[in-house]
Every structure is written in C-alpha cells, then in structure tokens.
Amino acid sequence: MAVPADTYPAAAVLVEDLWYRRGSRDILREVSLSVAANTILGILGPNGCGKSTLLRCIAGLDRPDRGRVVLAGSDVQTLSPATRARHLALQAQDADAALGFCVRDVVGLGRLARRRGLWHGEDERDRAVVARALARLDLTDLADRAVESLSGGERQRVLIARALAQEPDILLLDEPMNHLDIQHRFAVLALLRSLGITVLAVFHDIELAGRSCDRILLMKGGRVLADAAPAAALTSEHLMAAFAVDASVDTHPATRQIRVDLRPAQGRHQP
Structure with missing residues (x-):
C-alpha cells in the first residue's frame, strides 16, 4: 500500500508501494519505507531477495513498474542524472569498472557531478576533496597505483x-564490507557514522549490521519482512522467516551491543 508523502515530512528517502518486475518475476513487491535524514539503514536478506534492485531503484537507475521513490520532495525519475548525482551516490558491485585507471583518478571521477560544465577541469577544491576521500579510506599511499594491482x-x-568524493546527501552502499579485513570494516563503519548524512547499506553480516545501523530493513522474496530498530527487526522469528536458520539473539552484558548466534535449522535437510 502506498505511503502518503506527507506522512513523513522529514524523510530524506521515501519509497512508496514499489514493484519491480524482471521478465516474469517480481523482484520487488509492495516495498514502502521512509528514511529520515542522517539515518543509517541496514538492508538485510537472502540472496535474490531484491536488496540491490531496491538500491538501484532508489538511485533512479532502474525504473519501477509501479510506485515511486521520492528524494527531497521530488520523484527520482523526474530528476536529471546530474541533479541526482549531486544529491546521491551509489557504490555498486562494479570493481571491474575501475580497471585501467590509478586510484586517484578513479576517486576523482566522483567530482564530475560537482563540475560546472562538461569541459570544466579539476580545481583546487576537487583536489582537496579527493585527497580527503583517499585519506578517509586509508588509500593515500596507494593513490598512484593502478586499480588492477590492488587486492x-x-x-x-x-x-x-569515489562515492564520498561526490559529497552526497544520501549514500547508497551495496555490500560495502565485501572483501574488507576486520580493521577496515570497523574503520569504514566509524566513518559512515561520522559523515552526518543518510546512508542505506546492504549487509551480509547480520550481527555487524545490528551493531552499526539505526534501523534494519529485513527482506524476503522482494517484500519487506521487518523494518524497525535492530533489536526489534533481528528477532529469532524474523531471522528464521528470512534465512531459514535457527537464531539466538541477545545483547552483550558489558557493551549492550546486539549478538546473533546462527545455526542450521533443526529438522531441515542440509546440502
């Protein structure tokens, strides 16, 4: 069911009754959510449940068959690519797209959205923003390395x-922790918290999402299964429904951070 836009006047991202079909399959069905400014929303769910497609629809890259995405009061599909890029950045799973360039140049591509014209070259602000983005992601020493030489x-x-170099109000991240070691996972999560912008991020690590996000959107089969604070979304019942696993959820007695213990569901055939 569609959510009236005036229900969430402070929403940075508003998704209303979103349906997206690929071929004969509904990838997204009746997805509605509202994300307030400066919120970190973690998106969880099994493979193929529509997480990445939801991000692409929010970014305006995929057009839904029904429903709409509203950014700062405007339907994302009515915004020009340049306008969208000034407000929103998407880090997708496209590492191969950066091959053939050095690290500094790839990060610098994020500044194209801020250029006054197609032929306007790099200026001092561009160089400063790129340098800061490199430093924030611990990449300064790798700035002149070819991307294909990296891990x-x-x-x-x-x-x-590159996404941070766009200086977006809204940051969409598709599995940002993928391939990161433990040290850099914690560093990236701390960075996201410090940015003071709206972040929607797809996670595979349930416990990490529960500890790092203000809210959790749990999906299954293209639908929203739960949309709530981590403790309310990540219940044993919800995790069984989403992932078909037994789960014990509690909080650490000292840190009060959420803890999730997952086990194969009893009585189910294991491959």
Whole structure:
C-alpha cells in the first residue's frame, strides 16, 4: 500500500508501494519505507531477495513498474542524472569498472557531478576533496597505483572513496564490507557514522549490521519482512522467516551491543 508523502515530512528517502518486475518475476513487491535524514539503514536478506534492485531503484537507475521513490520532495525519475548525482551516490558491485585507471583518478571521477560544465577541469577544491576521500579510506599511499594491482578489499575502499568524493546527501552502499579485513570494516563503519548524512547499506553480516545501523530493513522474496530498530527487526522469528536458520539473539552484558548466534535449522535437510 502506498505511503502518503506527507506522512513523513522529514524523510530524506521515501519509497512508496514499489514493484519491480524482471521478465516474469517480481523482484520487488509492495516495498514502502521512509528514511529520515542522517539515518543509517541496514538492508538485510537472502540472496535474490531484491536488496540491490531496491538500491538501484532508489538511485533512479532502474525504473519501477509501479510506485515511486521520492528524494527531497521530488520523484527520482523526474530528476536529471546530474541533479541526482549531486544529491546521491551509489557504490555498486562494479570493481571491474575501475580497471585501467590509478586510484586517484578513479576517486576523482566522483567530482564530475560537482563540475560546472562538461569541459570544466579539476580545481583546487576537487583536489582537496579527493585527497580527503583517499585519506578517509586509508588509500593515500596507494593513490598512484593502478586499480588492477590492488587486492579486492583495497578496490572496495576505492569505490567507497569515489562515492564520498561526490559529497552526497544520501549514500547508497551495496555490500560495502565485501572483501574488507576486520580493521577496515570497523574503520569504514566509524566513518559512515561520522559523515552526518543518510546512508542505506546492504549487509551480509547480520550481527555487524545490528551493531552499526539505526534501523534494519529485513527482506524476503522482494517484500519487506521487518523494518524497525535492530533489536526489534533481528528477532529469532524474523531471522528464521528470512534465512531459514535457527537464531539466538541477545545483547552483550558489558557493551549492550546486539549478538546473533546462527545455526542450521533443526529438522531441515542440509546440502
């Protein structure tokens, strides 16, 4: 059911009754959500449940068959690509797209959205923003390296830095922790918290999402299964429904952070 736009006047991202079909299959069905400014929303769900497609629809790259996405009061499909790029950045799973360039140049591509014209060259502000993005993602020493010479985790940090160089109000991240070592996972999560912008991020690590996000959107079969604070979304019942696993969820007695223990569901055939 569609959510009236005036229900969430402070929403940075509003998704209303979104349906997206690919061939004969509904990838997204009746997806509605509202994300307030400066919120970190973690998107969880099994493979193929529509997480990446939802991000692409929010970014305006995929046009839904029904429903709409509203950014700052405007339907995203009515915004020009240049306008969208000034407000929203998407880090997608496209590491190969950066091959053939050095790290500094790839991160610098994020500044194209801020140029006054197609032929306007790099200026001092562009160079400063790129340098800051490199430093934030621990890439300064790798700035002149070819992207293809980097590890998977290093390439992932390059793509995040490129998105940050756009200076977006809304940051969409598709599995940003993919390939990252533990140290850089914590560093990236701390960085996202410090940005003071709206972040929607797809996670595979349930516990990490529960500890890092203000809200969790749990999906299954293209639908929203739960949309709530981590403790309310990540219940054993919800995790069983989404992932078909047994789960015990509690909080650490000292840190009060959420803890999730997953086990194969009893009585189910295991491959």
